[in-house]
């Protein structure tokens with residue numbers, strides 16, 4: 001850029017949005033962004049029409065009290081422990097802005113959610129990326145070893161994006177027992193509702209036991225509101241106060257707040273959809289494993305195949321089949337569990353890949 005600006009921004013990767021469905025005469029599918037494949041609920045659209053559309057000339061309630069109080073009731077914490085953000089991406093951003101600046105370090109697993117390095121660098125802080133184990137787990141001992149006097153935050157991503165592998169309760173407690181109690185530990189649980197692992201860490205339980213736990217969840221995935229941008233954090237009261245200071249003013253629209261409340265009202269219906277996605281995930285994983293693929297256990301609404309150097313070659317077969325996937329060159333491909341027809345195409349294409357020698 002020709003204009004005066006922060007040099008460190010030049011080094012930042014730009015956040016890459018999942019590619020749209022490939023263009024073709026046939027029906028094609030976008031399984032690149034871990035979105036919910038179901039259409040918005042009629043009751044949510046109605047609530048937006050009845051309670052939000054007529055107010056779009058006004059700023060929304062900046063604190064989002066209606067949603068905050070409802071979440072407080074459901075999670076058994078005080079309203080003062082909850083804050084909203086423009087997606088959980090924004091609450092994670094608020095937290096990092098609050099705790100870290102130049103010379104401070106943030107420890108997190110890698111590969112993980114692509115926004116972490118961008119948010120950390122934007123705060124002027126330093127990322128300490130701890131490689132995942134070969135089977136996609138957080139390397140908890142290495143994460144503990146990476147914590148230093150400079151550490152201001154440790155991030156746990158459960159289940160981890162893109163590997164979909166969960167973090168166990170035992171590992172989470174080991175980490176929390178080792179991290180100084182004045183260093184916050186963020187549990188990013190964007191995919192919490194899809195996680196059926198009986199041994200998983202549950203951040204809301206840990207929140208009640210450890211003083212330094214922050215939980216981030218979102219309405220984007222299980223609730224299907226990705227397009228409206230609303231997520232939340234549960235955190236100690238003084239942390240919430242600090243996060244509010246650095247929050248984007250009026251970042252969460254009334255449309256989003258109304259839709260979140262209507263979605264909480266429709267919990268049973270949405271949960272039925274989550275169960276469909278979980279059973280589709282199981283169907284695909286079973287079929288692929290029967291074909292001979294090595295796939296780590298998946299506990300989110302996506303799964304991961306480590307194609308290594310064959311990644312970009314493999315991607316072309318999925319594009320030809322009408323699927324846009326999330327590709328990490330020379331590492332692997334992340335597949336969102338989508339509509340049944342999209343999942344069938346994944347199974348068929350993997351079978352084809354096997355015949356051309358791309359099985360991993």
Ligand SMILES: Cc1ncc(COP(=O)(O)O)c(C=O)c1O
Pocket residue numbers: 033034086087088089090113157160161188190217218219220226229230231
């Ligand atoms: C691990 C993880 N955390 C947080 C988010 C943020 O989602 P949102 O900002 O839509 O709430 C995502 C989105 O893909 C994610 O994968």
